[in-house]
Amino acid sequence: MKISARIVVAGILAVAVVMDAVAEEPKSSGTGFAVTADGWLMTNAHVVDGCDRVEVKGRGVATDPRIDAANDLALIKVNADTPMVPLTFRRAPIRLGEDIVAIGYPLADLLADSVKITTGNVNALAGLKNDTRYIQISTPIQPGNSGGPVVDRDGFLLGITSATFSKQAADQIGITAQNVNFAIRASVADLFMQSQNLASQSGDRQEGQPTFSTADLADKVTPSVHQVLCYGKPDVEGSSQRQETVTSLPRSSVSVTLLDAHGYDAIGFDYATLKDVTFQDCRAACESDGQCKAVTYNARHRFCFLKNDVVALIRNADAIAAYSASKAADVIMSDFTSYSGMDIPGGDYKRIRQTNYLECFVACVGDNACRAFAYVSKKKECWLKNALGRPRTAKGVDLGVK
Structure with missing residues (x-):
């Protein structure tokens, strides 16, 4: 044993x-x-x-x-x-x-x-x-x-x-x-x-x-x-x-395929996007797809992002995440909060080029000086910040704050 x-x-x-x-x-x-x-x-x-x-x-x-x-x-x-x-x-x-x-x-x-x-x-x-x-x-x-x-x-x-x-x-x-x-x-x-x-x-x-x-x-x-x-x-x-x-730790559940996390975004690799769907549609699409391990559903825009992996959950008031119970032991319950279309001017101390959102997130998690990050998807750039200023609207920028 x-x-x-x-x-x-x-x-x-x-x-x-x-x-x-x-x-x-x-x-x-x-x-x-x-x-x-x-x-x-x-x-x-x-x-x-x-x-x-x-x-x-x-x-x-x-x-x-x-x-x-x-x-x-x-x-x-x-x-x-x-x-x-x-x-x-x-x-x-x-x-x-x-x-x-x-x-x-x-x-x-x-x-x-x-x-x-x-x-x-x-x-x-x-x-x-x-x-x-x-x-x-x-x-x-x-x-x-x-x-x-x-x-x-x-x-x-x-x-x-x-x-x-x-x-x-x-x-x-x-x-x-x-x-x-x-x-x-x-x-x-x-x-x-x-x-x-x-x-x-x-x-x-x-x-x-x-x-x-x-x-x-x-x-x-x-x-x-x-x-x-x-x-x-x-x-x-x-x-x-x-x-x-009753000694097994953690105890597994065979009755639940996906675990829901309201107010969270699942951080992983997106491989498909569904538009104008409900959360139930999004969830069902993942359950019927063998490669899907998690989803993020944006309630405001009715977008569904299917992911073939999930490494962490990040707080996002507009999102609902669902992830495979088989991945539960590996998922990091992050203390970050995510904001779409927002940025915090100033505090930039490091720029990472030719990267993606997941790599930007991981870079901030692993850096004790990092208090926030801004990811510019169009330029594939990540900015790590060691100070927090006043947030402002910034199209095309995804902000993560510890």
């Missing part, structure tokens, strides 16, 4: 050990956090998978589960007579080594059943086998943490706790891998919310704003975090076998 199949999903071990108890016990538990004020919470798909009933402690039974099995995410809805406190998704890119805090309900049937926090750092900007949907983190993760938020020192959401490196994998390779844990990027969760027509709150820290102490951060974030309980028939043969059945 490959090592990647030995990654233990954190949070599956909270199995009731008293089988003859009179009161019904949850067969497992995890963590969720509010993403809207009207009752939507996010957690991991594996937290609610296979449950006869899901409850959010203190909020009652959860309904209308929305599952993204490919990215191990789930949305659940609870009664919000009292408005919930949604977490704010951070817009700024994640930085290697930055301080983070994980919040959740680990080992709630063994330790205190209250919310707990752990501190750590971002160890790597990708997960197993360079999976860019994930970050590697050093915050200690225990069973019950699954689905909990990982926040920065300002309380902004960076990721969702998902998995930890298992003892079985360590035994197989003969190395004790200490404190190797993974979280799904908040940008992936944001895309999932958009696909369900739910709007997240996003923001960034203000200039000069002091960071929170760990205690103050706990006061700020914990009201948004809730324990998620899974009820159903207990696993008679024991929790170890339960672990073996």
Whole structure:
């Protein structure tokens, strides 16, 4: 068995050990956090998978589960007579080594059943086998943490706790891998919310704003975090076998051909353009074409661009992207925003000739000084910018801003 199949999903071990108890016990538990004020919470798909009933402690039974099995995410809805406190998704890119805090309900049937926090750092900007949907983190993760938020020192959401490196994998390779844990990027969760027509709150820290102490951060974030309980028939043969059945990371989905990303442009190689079509027509054309791996649909002009590859998603308010689920592990969730027919005068420090939009985008991504790029399609020129001025209309120019 490959090592990647030995990654233990954190949070599956909270199995009731008293089988003859009179009161019904949850067969497992995890963590969720509010993403809207009207009752939507996010957690991991594996937290609610296979449950006869899901409850959010203190909020009652959860309904209308929305599952993204490919990215191990789930949305659940609870009664919000009292408005919930949604977490704010951070817009700024994640930085290697930055301080983070994980919040959740680990080992709630063994330790205190209250919310707990752990501190750590971002160890790597990708997960197993360079999976860019994930970050590697050093915050200690225990069973019950699954689905909990990982926040920065300002309380902004960076990721969702998902998995930890298992003892079985360590035994197989003969190395004790200490404190190797993974979280799904908040940008992936944001895309999932958009696909369900739910709007997240996003923001960034203000200039000069002091960071929170760990205690103050706990006061700020914990009201948004809730324990998620899974009820159903207990696993008679024991929790170890339960672990073996749900250890794959990431989990694949065979039911979805294309994954939609509203408000995004898929960056790849265009090989065909369809005019005056609907998004459904655009999507269907890709699904019926063996070489198509992604599309970008421009809603304003009703144009559809078929692509035989996709490397990244870039924000574009006028666009809808769809990409093959088989490419999900390779797609970069970019923090760029794209604007057509716009430019930012000044700040140009590098010109790249005889290039294309994809190469221009990649050049800016790989240059720490680059804050924006302008691509002039007619001249096949790319301009990298290290300063942002006032945008202006510029026909034939595609602008990308970090």
